[in-house]
Amino acid sequence: MRKKSNIFMSIACAALIGLSCAACAPQQDASEEAYDRETDMNLGLAAQEAVSPFLYGQFIEHIETCVYNGIWSEIVLDRKFYYEIGERGLSPWTSEGDVASDSADTYSNGYAAVIGAGGSITQGDISLSAKGYDGYFYAKASEPARVRIALSANGQSVETEVNISAGDWTKYEWSVEWQQESSGVQFTLSVLSGSARFDSLSMMPEDNYLGMRRDTLDLLKELNSPIYRWPGGNFLSGYDWKDGVGNRDARPSRRNLHYMGLESSFANETEQLVSDIANLSYLGFYGGIEPNDFGLDEFLAMCEYLDAEPLMMVNDGLGSVEDAADLVEYCNGDTSTEWGALRARNGHAQAYDIRYWGVGNEMFGDWQLGHVPVQEYTARHNAFSAAMKAVDDSIELIAVGNNASDWNDHMFSSCAENIDYSAEHFYGTRDEADVAAHVSNMKKGIEERIANHRSLIAEYPACSDVTIAFTEYAYSEAVTSSRLKDGMGIAAALNSFIDNADVVKMAFYSSTVNATQGCITTTDTQAQMQGAGYVLMLYRRYMQAYSLTSATRVSSELNLDVSATVSEDGTTVAVAVVNPSEYDVRLNCARLEGAKRIERHTLTADFYDSDGDELRLEDAVLAYAVAPAMSVSIFVVTL
Numbered sequence: 001m002r003k004k005s006n007i008f009m010s011i012a013c014a015a016l017i018g019l020s021c022a023a024c025a026p027q028q029d030a031s032e033e034a035y036d037r038e039t040d041m042n043l044g045l046a047a048q049e050a051v052s053p054f055l056y057g058q059f060i061e062h063i064e065t066c067v068y069n070g071i072w073s074e075i076v077l078d079r080k081f082y083y084e085i086g087e088r089g090l091s092p093w094t095s096e097g098d099v100a101s102d103s104a105d106t107y108s109n110g111y112a113a114v115i116g117a118g119g120s121i122t123q124g125d126i127s128l129s130a131k132g133y134d135g136y137f138y139a140k141a142s143e144p145a146r147v148r149i150a151l152s153a154n155g156q157s158v159e160t161e162v163n164i165s166a167g168d169w170t171k172y173e174w175s176v177e178w179q180q181e182s183s184g185v186q187f188t189l190s191v192l193s194g195s196a197r198f199d200s201l202s203m204m205p206e207d208n209y210l211g212m213r214r215d216t217l218d219l220l221k222e223l224n225s226p227i228y229r230w231p232g233g234n235f236l237s238g239y240d241w242k243d244g245v246g247n248r249d250a251r252p253s254r255r256n257l258h259y260m261g262l263e264s265s266f267a268n269e270t271e272q273l274v275s276d277i278a279n280l281s282y283l284g285f286y287g288g289i290e291p292n293d294f295g296l297d298e299f300l301a302m303c304e305y306l307d308a309e310p311l312m313m314v315n316d317g318l319g320s321v322e323d324a325a326d327l328v329e330y331c332n333g334d335t336s337t338e339w340g341a342l343r344a345r346n347g348h349a350q351a352y353d354i355r356y357w358g359v360g361n362e363m364f365g366d367w368q369l370g371h372v373p374v375q376e377y378t379a380r381h382n383a384f385s386a387a388m389k390a391v392d393d394s395i396e397l398i399a400v401g402n403n404a405s406d407w408n409d410h411m412f413s414s415c416a417e418n419i420d421y422s423a424e425h426f427y428g429t430r431d432e433a434d435v436a437a438h439v440s441n442m443k444k445g446i447e448e449r450i451a452n453h454r455s456l457i458a459e460y461p462a463c464s465d466v467t468i469a470f471t472e473y474a475y476s477e478a479v480t481s482s483r484l485k486d487g488m489g490i491a492a493a494l495n496s497f498i499d500n501a502d503v504v505k506m507a508f509y510s511s512t513v514n515a516t517q518g519c520i521t522t523t524d525t526q527a528q529m530q531g532a533g534y535v536l537m538l539y540r541r542y543m544q545a546y547s548l549t550s551a552t553r554v555s556s557e558l559n560l561d562v563s564a565t566v567s568e569d570g571t572t573v574a575v576a577v578v579n580p581s582e583y584d585v586r587l588n589c590a591r592l593e594g595a596k597r598i599e600r601h602t603l604t605a606d607f608y609d610s611d612g613d614e615l616r617l618e619d620a621v622l623a624y625a626v627a628p629a630m631s632v633s634i635f636v637v638t639l
Contacts, residue, residue: 030598030623036583039555043564043575043591049501049547051565055494056540057311058225059472059508060299061233062256063515068286070513070522071216071302072294073208075126075133076187077285079201081111082253085121089277092285095121098195107138107169107199109252114197117145120190121198127183127524128153132206136173137189138199138249139164145194149174153185164196171249175206181525200249210301211248211293215527216513219520220306223533224540229311229358229471229508230299234258235290236361237317237369241327244295246346251292257318258369260288296330297343300352309356311398311471311508316360316384317370325387328357332392356506358398358471359384362425364407374407378414385418396420398469398506403452409460416462421469421506424449427476428489435485435580435608436559442489443561446473446496453503469506470497474516474532482517484615484630485608487531491578491632494539495563498576501547509536521612528612534603535632538617542601542634544574558585560627573637579627580608587625587635597638598622604631 060066068074077092084101085093098116106112113121128151135149141164150159158176178185187203207214231239238257245251255263260279266272280288303310312331314324326339331352333340340351362368363377372380377400385397399415401408401422408422426449428442450468457464473493475486482490490509497504509532513520519533529537544565552564552575561578573592579585592598602618608630618628625635 029621031620032623033620033626034584035586035626036629037558037581038586038588039558039560041562041587041589042553043548043573043589044552048566051498051501051543051545051547052505053226053540054309054506055497055501055504056225056536057227057229057506057508058223058512058519059229059233059510060231060512061510061515062231062235062239062290062294063233063259063511064284064287065522066511066513066515066518067294068291069524070518070520071212073204073211073213074291074293075128075203075524076201077123078253078289080108080199080253080291081106081113082289082291084111085113090273090280092123093121094123095119098191102197105140105197107140108250110199112140112197112199114195115189115191116195117191117193120188122186122188124184124186126185126187128178128185129181129205129525130179132175132177133203134173134175134206135201135203136171137201138169138171139196140169141166141194141196143194145196146192147172147196148188148190148192149176150188150190151176151178151185152188153182156180156182161192164194169199183524202249209305211298212302213522213527216520216522217302217305219527219529219533220512222529223519223537225306225308225512225536226540227309227311227356227506227508228299228303228306228512229313231313233313233361233472234368236313236315237319237363238262239290239315240319241296241315241323244292245297245330245342248293248295251295253289253291256283256288256290259283262369297346297348300348310352310354311356311358311506312354313358313361314384314388316380317363317368319370321383321387324359324384325391328388328391328395332395355394355396356398357388357395358423359388360400362402363400364402364405374410378410381411381415382418385415398423398471401468403449403456408456412456412460412463412466416460416466419463419466422453422466423469423471424453425472426470427472427474428493430475430477435488438485439489439492439559439561439578439580442475443492443496446470446493447500450496450500450503457503467503467505469508470504471506471508472510473507474510478517480517480609481521481611482519482531482533483609483611484531484603484605485580486517487535487603488578488580488632490532491535491539491576492561494535495561495576495578498543498547498563498565529615530611531603531615534615534617538601538603538632538634539576542574542636543576544572548573554587558583560585571639573639575625575635575637577627577633577635579629579631579633582629584629585627587627589625592625592637595637595639598625599636600625600633601636602628602631602633604628
């Protein structure tokens with residue numbers, strides 16, 4: 001835990017003595033806002049702690065459209081033909097003419113589409129923007145063939161032709177320009193002459209970045225998260241990372257085992273078929289079938305683009321100790337090692353040097369693939385940790401935690417030497433009738449977990465340095481995008497993290513895109529920031545390096561929630577205020593007198609349930625601090 005020097009304390013104390021929003025030094029561009037209520041705020045310097053930037057982390061899981069159609073820009077569903085073409089309720093493809101599915105000779109280990117002259121395959125309900133699209137497919141033919149690619153919708157159509165040579169599997173590329181934003185577009189591949197096998201079809205916007213959506217990446221840049229957790233989540237315990245490296249087009253599609261079920265768990269094929277149809281209808285195609293297009297190297301390319309650290313998760317559900325060690329070697333080993341050499345052949349000669357690793361996800365739950373009682377799991381955790389550290393002993397490990405039960409007692413008593421952080425997951429209860437309760441439900445649950453952790457580390461001295469990583473937090477059973485009032489709850493959670501910066505060192509909002517009230521939501525053609533995203537963006541941008549919140553107090557009648565931070569040089573204070581009331585509230589603080597400048601950066605809207613375009617970011621320079629009604633505000637005070 002980092003402590004402040006005496007020099008800093010002297011500077012900061014001198015700077016902060018007597019701060020009063022009611023008597024600020026005049027500012028040329030400051031405005032005096034009207035207000036409905038006043039409340040006193042006390043701000044001191046007691047119990048300062050370094051605020052980890054990793055409190056503003058994000059969580060990505062291969063669920064619903066978080067990755068595919070969220071971050072990843074592929075437009076074609078089931079491009080590797082996991083299901084036979086036209087299989088009812090499962091395949092998104094339809095066919096006409098001479099078309100068959102064959103698994104005997106494929107490029108991606110699923111099915112190949114075998115199409116003769118006059119045959120075609122079609123996929124509909126595609127939405128396109130007015131831009132260029134690049135595509136390709138792999139084909140194998142015993143004689144030359146000619147292929148047409150056509151896109152059509154509402155009287156608009158474009159097409160291009162590709163000549164296929166006789167020979168083994170070969171990649172053929174094409175491109176088109178689409179002139180008008182449209183929905184209901186049909187994609188058709190037709191064989192005009194000859195015949196061929198087809199596999200690994202693709203179509204992406206030409207402005208994609210290494211396969212990722214530019215519009216999503218632009219918003220992720222604004223979000224500016226310092227760390228991303230990947231690949232799950234419940235998905236993790238059935239995921240084999242080795243399926244997601246190497247030639248993307250040759251990677252196999254797999255069942256998303258957590259959400260679709262193990263094939264061995266079904267009594268017969270009919271039972272599995274019925275289950276698959278129901279699941280795909282609910283989850284969407286890529287919520288149920290994992291194409292392995294966005295794998296380890298793609299995730300790390302995203303982190304590099306966003307200048308963010310990765311938290312790499314390790315499957316200790318159905319995964320093996322050997323696979324975990326191989327994963328560390330692939331990421332951190334040099335090219336003299338087997339897996340480091342493979343990484344280099346896959347295009348990344350330099351080691352990724354990943355520091356933070358999560359061992360398992362929610363293994364305390366019987367819903368988790370590979371779940372065992374904690375008395376058995378502790379040995380598993382130690383075995384995985386030992387194997388991973390044998391490859392790289394500099395890594396830091398996040399262990400599965402659940403301090404709302406006796407799970408952590410066993411983990412702390414048996415695995416102390418292999419825990420740097422204890423993971424906690426918390427999903428707050430929504431209260432649609434009472435906004436103040438909606439906000440406080442999130443905060444109370446977070447603080448209960450923090451209090452439990454403090455008790456545990458006091459009970460287990462060997463774990464006194466173990467801190468918390470909230471590797472998932474959000475509202476539970478969300479059925480809407482993240483609204484203003486949801487953003488208020490996330491802000492209250494962040495205030496608690498800052499308040500408890502000595503023991504909370506990481507937090508990962510769930511989720512980054514789409515699923516579980518994503519910070520960003522997407523359609524096929526657009527991406528948009530939502531309530532939680534705006535809040536995390538504001539905190540990341542404006543909150544400072546050290547916490548002052550242990551000495552921050554406000555009157556409780558208005559249900560305000562406040563945290564405060566100070567810069568390392570003591571010249572800037574940032575105060576975050578959640579105001580769920582319908583009153584504009586002036587904050588009277590005796591320690592803000594003489595401030596050179598008070599800026600306010602606010603998320604607000606006309607309604608608590610507002611989301612998307614209804615949300616507003618507002619900036620102001622003030623003579624004194626007023627927290628607008630129905631808002632999350634950060635006051636940046638220059639001393």
